Amino acid sequence: MNLADRLRLAAERLAGRTAVTLDGAQLTYGAMELMSARVAALLRRRGIGAGDRVAVMLPNVPEFAVVYYGVLRTGAVVVPLDPLLRKREIAAYVGDCGARLLIAWHAFAETAEAGTAGTGADCFFVVPGEFPRLLGGMAAEREIVPRSAGDTAVIHYTSGTTGRAKGIELTHANLGSNAATVSRMHALGVDDVVLGALPLYHSFGQTCSLNAAVHAGARLTLLPRFEAGRALEVIRRDGVTVFQGVPTMYIALLDHPGASDMSLLRVCVSGGAAMPLDVLRAYETRFGCPIVEGYGLSETSPVAATNRAGPGRRPGSIGWPVKDVEMKVVGEDGRELPHGQVGEIIVRGPNVMKGYWNDPAATAEVIRDGWFHTGDLGRVDGDGFFFLVDRRRDVIIRGGYTVYPREVEEVLYEHPAVRQAVVVGIPHPELGEEVAAVVTLRAPVGPDELRDFAKERMAAYKYPRRVSFTDELPMTPTGKVLKRTLGLSLNE
The missing domain is CATH 3.30.300.30 (ANL, C-terminal domain)
Incomplete structure (x- = not known):
C-alpha cells in the first residue's frame, strides 16, 4: 500500500470535483493527481527513490498537497517542517534524517539555504506561477511505487536542536488508517468543505484535514494563517461544513465582533490542547455547532480518542478510543488503575508510530509490550470516558x-x-x-x-x-x- 493511492482513487471517481482551494486558486482531484505525478517525475530526475527522505517546508498552500503526494508516489519519505523554523533548527532536522532534498516556499529561500548548508541536502524552491509552468514541462510519473504497510511514509520531528530532536516515524498504515477513521467518525463526504486552518506540516492538520478530506473526496479550503475575521469570511464564502482547530481559534472566534451566524457548520473539532469548558459552552450557545474534543499525539498519527457528536457526548472529556485503538490508565507499576484514579494514559493500535528515527533507546522507553506510554496523566470514568488531567512531562x-x-x-x-x-x-x-x-x-x-x-x-x-x-x-x-x-x- 502507498498513502498516495488515496489520491489516485479519489481522482478516478471525482476527477472534475474541487479538491483544494485557496481564495481564487483551486485544484480539482484530477489536476492534483496529475501535478503530483509530475512532481514524482521531477524527483526521479533528481535521483530521489524509495526510502529517501525529502523535507517539505511549505505553508498552507495547494502546492503542499501536490508535493506531499508527489514525494509519497516515489516511495520516498516526507519530512514536514514548519516554514517558520530558523536555520539552526532546519540544520538539526535535515541533518538528523539525512534528507537528500528540501522543498521550500520561495519566501523562505534564504533561511532554507542557510539551514541546509553543510548537511548534504539540495534545495528546491516553490514559486507561485513558476511552479506549475515547470511541472507542465514534465512527463507525469504515473507509477505509484508500492510500499508495505510498515514502511515509513512521514517523519514528524519533535522540537529540538543540535541532534536532540526525535523523528517520529509514521507508516503508510498508520496514516491511512487514521485518516479513514477520522473520515468515518465525522461522516465526511463529497459535499463537505473542510477548513484547512491547521498547519499542514503538523500531524493534526495533515491527517485530519488533508488526508481525511482526500480519503472522503471532500473539498479542503486553506487558510495560510489563522485570523478570526479572515476565517469567518472563508467559512461563509466557501460554505465550510467542518471546522477543525485548537482552543485558541475558538476563543478568537468568540471574541470577534463580526462572528454571528455559522449555521452551515456541521461539526467542529478541537484538539492540540484541553478545551476550557466555559469556552466550549459559550461557543456552542452562540453558534449552535457542537464541538467534538479529541486527544492524540504525533506518535499516534495523531488521533487516539475522541468524543462523538450527539447525545453520547460528554463535554470536558476526550471521549473514548477510536476504532481498533485501545487505551487505558496505568499506575507506576504498569497495572491498569480502577475507574476514577489518575495515572498515565497508554495507547495500543494501528495508529501507534513505528518508532523514533534511528533512536531505538528512546523508542523502547515509550513503547513497552506493544503499548505507547504517552506521559500524559488521565482518568477514566465508569462509562469508559477518558479525561485528560495533566502532563507528566514538562512539555x-x-x-x-x-x-x-x-x-x-x-x-x-x-x-x-x-x-x-x-x-x-x-x-x-x-x-x-x-x-x-x-x-x-x-x-x-x-x-x-x-x-x-x-x-x-x-x-x-x-x-x-x-x-x-x-x-x-x-x-x-x-x-x-x-x-x-x-x-x-x-x-x-
Missing part, C-alpha cells in the same frame, strides 16, 4: 503548538550572561499556556535582550515572552529544579 502547549523547555533553555544558555535557565509553562487565558523563563545571571543583562536573543534563534511560538530573574532556583535534595514550585511562584 508546554502554547496555542496548540508544542514547546520543549529544554530546547529553549539550551538557547538561553548560549548567552554569556546566563548562569542557569529554567523554562516552564504558565497559564494564559487565550493560549492555554505561555512560555516563561527564570534565569540566574553571571553578568548584568535585561529581560528584553534575553527575549530577543532567543527570538532570533527559534521559531516564533517557542521563545519565552516572560523572562524573570532570581538569585537562586528552588532545588530538590538531588539537585533537580522544582519546576512545579517555580511555575506556581510565577503565577502569584
Whole structure:
C-alpha cells in the first residue's frame, strides 16, 4: 500500500470535483493527481527513490498537497517542517534524517539555504506561477511505487536542536488508517468543505484535514494563517461544513465582533490542547455547532480518542478510543488503575508510530509490550470516558503548538550572561499556556535582550515572552529544579 493511492482513487471517481482551494486558486482531484505525478517525475530526475527522505517546508498552500503526494508516489519519505523554523533548527532536522532534498516556499529561500548548508541536502524552491509552468514541462510519473504497510511514509520531528530532536516515524498504515477513521467518525463526504486552518506540516492538520478530506473526496479550503475575521469570511464564502482547530481559534472566534451566524457548520473539532469548558459552552450557545474534543499525539498519527457528536457526548472529556485503538490508565507499576484514579494514559493500535528515527533507546522507553506510554496523566470514568488531567512531562502547549523547555533553555544558555535557565509553562487565558523563563545571571543583562536573543534563534511560538530573574532556583535534595514550585511562584 502507498498513502498516495488515496489520491489516485479519489481522482478516478471525482476527477472534475474541487479538491483544494485557496481564495481564487483551486485544484480539482484530477489536476492534483496529475501535478503530483509530475512532481514524482521531477524527483526521479533528481535521483530521489524509495526510502529517501525529502523535507517539505511549505505553508498552507495547494502546492503542499501536490508535493506531499508527489514525494509519497516515489516511495520516498516526507519530512514536514514548519516554514517558520530558523536555520539552526532546519540544520538539526535535515541533518538528523539525512534528507537528500528540501522543498521550500520561495519566501523562505534564504533561511532554507542557510539551514541546509553543510548537511548534504539540495534545495528546491516553490514559486507561485513558476511552479506549475515547470511541472507542465514534465512527463507525469504515473507509477505509484508500492510500499508495505510498515514502511515509513512521514517523519514528524519533535522540537529540538543540535541532534536532540526525535523523528517520529509514521507508516503508510498508520496514516491511512487514521485518516479513514477520522473520515468515518465525522461522516465526511463529497459535499463537505473542510477548513484547512491547521498547519499542514503538523500531524493534526495533515491527517485530519488533508488526508481525511482526500480519503472522503471532500473539498479542503486553506487558510495560510489563522485570523478570526479572515476565517469567518472563508467559512461563509466557501460554505465550510467542518471546522477543525485548537482552543485558541475558538476563543478568537468568540471574541470577534463580526462572528454571528455559522449555521452551515456541521461539526467542529478541537484538539492540540484541553478545551476550557466555559469556552466550549459559550461557543456552542452562540453558534449552535457542537464541538467534538479529541486527544492524540504525533506518535499516534495523531488521533487516539475522541468524543462523538450527539447525545453520547460528554463535554470536558476526550471521549473514548477510536476504532481498533485501545487505551487505558496505568499506575507506576504498569497495572491498569480502577475507574476514577489518575495515572498515565497508554495507547495500543494501528495508529501507534513505528518508532523514533534511528533512536531505538528512546523508542523502547515509550513503547513497552506493544503499548505507547504517552506521559500524559488521565482518568477514566465508569462509562469508559477518558479525561485528560495533566502532563507528566514538562512539555508546554502554547496555542496548540508544542514547546520543549529544554530546547529553549539550551538557547538561553548560549548567552554569556546566563548562569542557569529554567523554562516552564504558565497559564494564559487565550493560549492555554505561555512560555516563561527564570534565569540566574553571571553578568548584568535585561529581560528584553534575553527575549530577543532567543527570538532570533527559534521559531516564533517557542521563545519565552516572560523572562524573570532570581538569585537562586528552588532545588530538590538531588539537585533537580522544582519546576512545579517555580511555575506556581510565577503565577502569584
